[in-house]
Every structure is written in C-alpha cells, then in structure tokens.
Amino acid sequence: MEHNINKHISGKFNEELENVRNQVLSMGGLVEQQLNSALDAVAKGDSELAKKVKENDYRVNAMEVNIDEECTRIIAKRQPAASDLRLVVAIAKTIADLERIGDEAERIAKVALDSFTKDQQGLLANIENMGRLVSKMLHDVLDAFARMDAQKAFEVHKADERVDREYEALTRQIMTYMMEDPRSIPRVMELIWSVRSLERIGDRCQNISEYVIYFVKGKDIRHVSQDMIAKTI
Template identity: 55%
Template sequence: MEKLNINQHISAQFNAELEQAMNQVMTMGGMVEQQLNDAIKAMNNRDGVLAKQIIKQDKKVNQMEVEINEFCIRIIAKRQPTASDLRLLIVIIKTISELERIGDVARKICKTALERFSQEHQALLVNLESLAKRSIHMLHDILNAFARMDLAEAIRIYDEDNKVDQEYEAVVRQLMTYMMEDPRSIPNILTALSCARSLERIGDRCQNICEFIVYFIKGEDVRYRSDIDLSALLNEGAILEDKLDD
C-alpha cells in the first residue's frame, strides 16, 4: 500500500496508530476481494469444498470488522482527534462496515454454488460471471483509491456503478427469458436472481466508499445530495475548514 499522507503529530505513536488502522482496512479489503474471486470460482466449477471453506472464512472478515472498529474507538477515546484525523477514523469505521457486507455477498454466492443445479440449468450461472467480474473490478479499484485517498479516482469509480447496473439489468432480462421458456427452471432462476442482486449491491457499496473518501478530503457529506456534482469538487478548495484545530 502506498503511504497515505496522514497529518504528522507530536506523538509518533498517534501517527503509527492511524497508519495501522489504514493498513488493517486494506488487509480486510484484500481478504474480501479474494473471497469474492474464490466464490465465483467455486460457483463456476461447482466446487463444494471451496464454497464451504469460503463460508467459514467469512467469520474472519466479521471478526476483523469488530477488531478494527474497537481499535478506532480506542484511538478516539485516547487521542481525542479533531478535524481531518477524526474524519479519517469515522471513514475507516464506515468503510469496514461496507466491506463486511460485501463479504456477505461472497458467502451468498457460495451458498448458490452448493445448491443443486441440473446440467440443463447450469448455464444460468454463466450469466452471472460478467456481472461478478465487473463488480469485483470496481471493488479492487476503490480499495486502491482508498489507500491513497485519491479524490479524482474515487469520483471516476463512482460513475462505474452505472455500468454495473446496466450489466445487472441485462442479466435479469436473460433470466426472465429462461423462466418464460422453461417453467421448471424457476427455482434455480430465483436463486440466480438473488445472487445477481447481491453482486449488483457491491457496486452500491463501492459508491458509498467513494462518498467516504470525498468526506475525508473535502469535509462534506455528499450522501443523498443529488444537487452536488462530484466532478466539480476536483476544482474546488476544501469545503470544510478545520476550525477545530484553531
């Protein structure tokens, strides 16, 4: 991970704690990304052993969220950070919550892999592969942007969710066509649809992390703000002055 330009403090320990928190987030993000890749592999190959292994590993992701959350709370209680330091810790806490939910998607995909699909209906899962790859690619990019707190990259990635949504809509249309042609496939199609919806939600989670990056850098909560053009923020100065430092 590239070293984030965290404000330097008189306390070297405080600096180390902030960097440690960021490193933990990246470790958790890498684990979630790997789980998603493995889950898709398990689904495509009908690998029940791998699927069960990933489901068990989800507990590690959950535990990491708890540990990072508690670590950040201890920093807040002990250091009483202000301004950008406080925003960073808030962003970390919110981001790990999104990553934990993305990890749940991997578990759901694995449960799909364990369900019985006839050879005839196996092709239904192929429709999910392209959507999965696009969603995972978006996650990979936002983790890199988060590591650098790269505003320009976060804004670019934010718009990528439109492509994920388009891919999802195409999958739904294909699955609906299968359902009309073969009513026997309805149970399997409902499973595939549920999995597709979970994959589409990864894009929404990544968008949330984009908004967290904007909040850290600009000090503006842009969630639910349809009146704000994110790209315009690149040419603006800081929206929120760090008055708490005065």
C-alpha cells in the same frame, strides 16, 4: 520539554492511525479474495471452494469488530479533530461496508452448491461476467482508499452505473427463463439472489468511494449528482 512531549504524542497518534488504516487494507484484501473465490466457485461449480468461502466469513467479521474497537478507542483517547476525525469516520464506515460485501460473497458462493442444467450454465456465465465487473470495482476502490485518491474513487463511483445496467439486463433474462420453464423457478431463484448480491456489492463499493472523497475533500457527497461530485473533485 513540553514541545517534545507533544511531538511524541502526535507521532504515536500518527502511528495508531497508520496501523488502523493498514488493518482496513488487510480486511479489504481478505474480502476481495472472498469475492473472487466465490465467483470462481460458481464458474467452476466447485463446492469445496464455496464451503471455504463460507468458513472464512468469520475472519471478515472478526476483523470488522477489532478495527471498530480500535476506532472507538482512538476517538475516546485522542479526541481527533478535523482531517484526523474524518479519517477515523471514513474507516469505521468502510469496514461496515466491507463486512457486508463479505456477507454477499458468501451468498454468491452458495450457488456453487447447486447443480444446473446445460441451459442454465449460460446464465451462470453471464453472472460471472457481471461478477468480474464488480470485482474490479472492489479492487479499484481499495486502491483508492490505500492512496486516498479522490479522482480514482470518483471513477469507481461512476462505474456503478454499468453494474446497475448489467443487473437489470440479467434480472430480465433470468425472469424470462423462469417464465419459459416454471419448473426451474426454485433453482433459478438462487441465481436471482446472487445477481442481487453483486448489485449490492457495487453499491457498497460506491459507498466506500464516497468515504474516500469525504476524507480527501471534507465534503459529504452522498445523494449528490455525478456532475456535482465532479465539481467537488
């Protein structure tokens, strides 16, 4: 009888963990949609799409609150140990980064509410290219989370180096443009902020990749070199 009860509790616990993991994936899907919509809005100068991104941010925030409450409840009720606790911790940290990615997507969308000259359109095109790189990082890290794939997570972790290089190059390009045409500074500053937002999203994706590796391998690899991470994988 006791064995059956324990089995029932364990089964119920697994169901709760699976449910909260699925909620994270739903939240990730919404955040990915928000980022892609923001990038599309900037590329097309679509102010209506940009407004929709801004309006939908509350949904991302609400999902974070609900999942966080569920994680707190699971810890209090189940007192998980070992890998189960690592999963709950990884989930709690992941949703915090996803919420911040949602905030950055909203900031990027604001660029679409401004009008830019023909010369400035070239800068927008370069921002879109960087945006697609970051969007792929987000897609891949969510895939790594869904499958708890440490190797895939490591590939995302390494991809952030390319995003950082793009960020530096684009920032220099925009600064040069502003020096050549000081009158453009107020408007072009918005582009600087959007590039910064993309760089931050890359960092957030890298964070999530670290949580996946932490769950799978049981090792905290924050502030560790790529070579050391490779040995962990």
